[in-house]
Amino acid sequence: MEHQQPHVVVHPLPVQGHIKPLLCLAQLLSEAGLYVSFVITHHTHKRLENLSALTAQFPNLHFEPFSDGLPDDHPRCLNFDFFIDIKTKTKPFFKDLLLSLDTKSEKGLSPPVTCVINDGYLSYPLEVAEELRIPLFTFIAHSACFLLTYYSIPKLIEEGHVPFSDNNMNLEINGIAGLEGILRRKNLPPACMMKEVTSPLFKQCLDESLAMNRASGLIINTFDDLEVQCLPHVANKFCKVYSIGPLHAFLNSKIGNQSQLIASHASLWKAEQSCIAWLDSQTLKSVVYVSFGTLAKRSVSQLLEFSHGLVNSGHPFLWVIHPDVVLDEERENAMPEELQKGVKENGCIVDWAPQEEVLAHKAVGGFVTHCGWNSTLESIMARIPLICWPYTSDQNINADLVSKVLRIGVELEGCDRQTIESTIRALMDGRKEEFQNSIDKIAKCGLDGIGHGGSSNQNLEFLVEDIKKIKS
Ligand code: UDP
Numbered sequence: 001m002e003h004q005q006p007h008v009v010v011h012p013l014p015v016q017g018h019i020k021p022l023l024c025l026a027q028l029l030s031e032a033g034l035y036v037s038f039v040i041t042h043h044t045h046k047r048l049e050n051l052s053a054l055t056a057q058f059p060n061l062h063f064e065p066f067s068d069g070l071p072d073d074h075p076r077c078l079n080f081d082f083f084i085d086i087k088t089k090t091k092p093f094f095k096d097l098l099l100s101l102d103t104k105s106e107k108g109l110s111p112p113v114t115c116v117i118n119d120g121y122l123s124y125p126l127e128v129a130e131e132l133r134i135p136l137f138t139f140i141a142h143s144a145c146f147l148l149t150y151y152s153i154p155k156l157i158e159e160g161h162v163p164f165s166d167n168n169m170n171l172e173i174n175g176i177a178g179l180e181g182i183l184r185r186k187n188l189p190p191a192c193m194m195k196e197v198t199s200p201l202f203k204q205c206l207d208e209s210l211a212m213n214r215a216s217g218l219i220i221n222t223f224d225d226l227e228v229q230c231l232p233h234v235a236n237k238f239c240k241v242y243s244i245g246p247l248h249a250f251l252n253s254k255i256g257n258q259s260q261l262i263a264s265h266a267s268l269w270k271a272e273q274s275c276i277a278w279l280d281s282q283t284l285k286s287v288v289y290v291s292f293g294t295l296a297k298r299s300v301s302q303l304l305e306f307s308h309g310l311v312n313s314g315h316p317f318l319w320v321i322h323p324d325v326v327l328d329e330e331r332e333n334a335m336p337e338e339l340q341k342g343v344k345e346n347g348c349i350v351d352w353a354p355q356e357e358v359l360a361h362k363a364v365g366g367f368v369t370h371c372g373w374n375s376t377l378e379s380i381m382a383r384i385p386l387i388c389w390p391y392t393s394d395q396n397i398n399a400d401l402v403s404k405v406l407r408i409g410v411e412l413e414g415c416d417r418q419t420i421e422s423t424i425r426a427l428m429d430g431r432k433e434e435f436q437n438s439i440d441k442i443a444k445c446g447l448d449g450i451g452h453g454g455s456s457n458q459n460l461e462f463l464v465e466d467i468k469k470i471k472s
Pocket of ligand 1: 292294351
């Protein structure tokens with residue numbers, strides 16, 4: 001009987017890289033017999049590419065749009081001001097939404113809310129959940145090692161590492177347990193780059209983010225063998241940690257290619273399927289796939305230089321040039337004709353690709369990526385070695401994890417055409433076997449983890465059991 005079902009309210013940060021893994025988690029919880037409300041803002045709701053297909057495909061997920069309290073013309077860019085704005089403006093609307101779900105349950109229309117699963121970088125849901133005495137679990141869409149960098153900030157400030165005394169961003173920082181060998185200045189959260197990092201307002205925001213460990217537990221889209229070094233240190237900071245990734249592969253393993261369906265229906269952009277036909281015409285493992293995700297930026301001159309390196313590598317390529325990739329201050333500059341012309345002969349350019357499908361295609365042999373966490377996980381599970389060209393945020397530490405710890409790819413050491421060409425040749429030709437062997441091993445660990453008795457599989461079961469134990 002539906003009304004005995006535990007009711008989980010899932011609330012993502014409104015960006016592509018967070019919506020998809022949380023939808024995968026929501027669907028997994030729904031498959032496990034829970035009633036799931038997926039709560040998104042009106043603004044995100046409007047932007048989802050194909051919400052009607054999504055609701056038709058996943059009829060057991062209940063979509064609950066609500067107002068974020070911001071004016072229509074608010075830029076909603078993921079910067080400090082945005083987080084300050086939503087902290088006060090969105091909070092009352094979120095509270096009203098939870099109260100309205102209560103009213104719904106009183107009318108017998110849905111079960112009472114059991115708990116909230118909140119995107120860890122939104123602080124207001126934790127405050128609201130505490131006010132309403134609803135248990136809350138924090139979800140992190142990025143790596144465990146990046147989460148540890150956040151928790152290291154107070155110590156780094158105390159020891160004088162932050163704010164930085166000079167511009168050497170490659171400087172290694174030692175002494176943070178779990179991050180040995182992979183902590184460089186540039187791998188720290190962008191907040192550390194700002195002078196205001198010691199200001200009271202900043203400190204307050206940081207404390208609010210770190211307060212996510214007041215939650216009943218941390219759910220993280222990673223798997224034990226992938227982040228052996230730092231997961232135990234993350235575990236020390238939370239009452240419970242459920243590492244249940246890679247969520248896209250987990251969902252696909254339950255009921256074939258569900259996460260690809262989520263990606264196509266819940267995308268903020270429409271994927272150009274024509275690139276799959278183009279891939280069909282290419283030879284086995286010959287194609288370099290290039291995508292910088294949704295938040296990374298490049299200058300026009302970097303893109304141009306990159307295109308030369310790509311063409312000179314001699315490999316065919318599929319390149320996602322998303323309109324948002326160009327640096328804001330260069331938006332006015334048209335993409336140079338040279339780029340469009342030079343690449344057409346040997347490549348295929350699209351605005352947005354069905355990435356999981358592309359990575360699973362037999363013609364693809366390497367991935368030049370900004371190292372967003374979803375892209376990294378998708379590449380690993382598709383066994384496609386990576387060239388890392390990180391831009392910001394977690395991408396830098398992910399690149400070190402890929403190239404230094406897991407050795408399943410290399411980091412681009414410069415963005416001139418010669419370096420780009422030689423790095424692509426190394427990945428696709430010279431060091432191909434070495435990378436393929438390492439990625440095959442870690443992908444197998446990932447598969448074992450989501451399989452019967454595997455760590456991610458068990459952690460999901462523990463999470464479901466713990467939710468079921470909560471008294472409504
Ligand atoms: N993606 C896609 N098509 C594209 C480029 C990206 O479907 O052309 C998806 C990709 O599969 C991933 C997400 O967008 O799931 C990007 O998330 P990620 O964490 O890699 O990077 P972000 O955009 O958050 O920096």
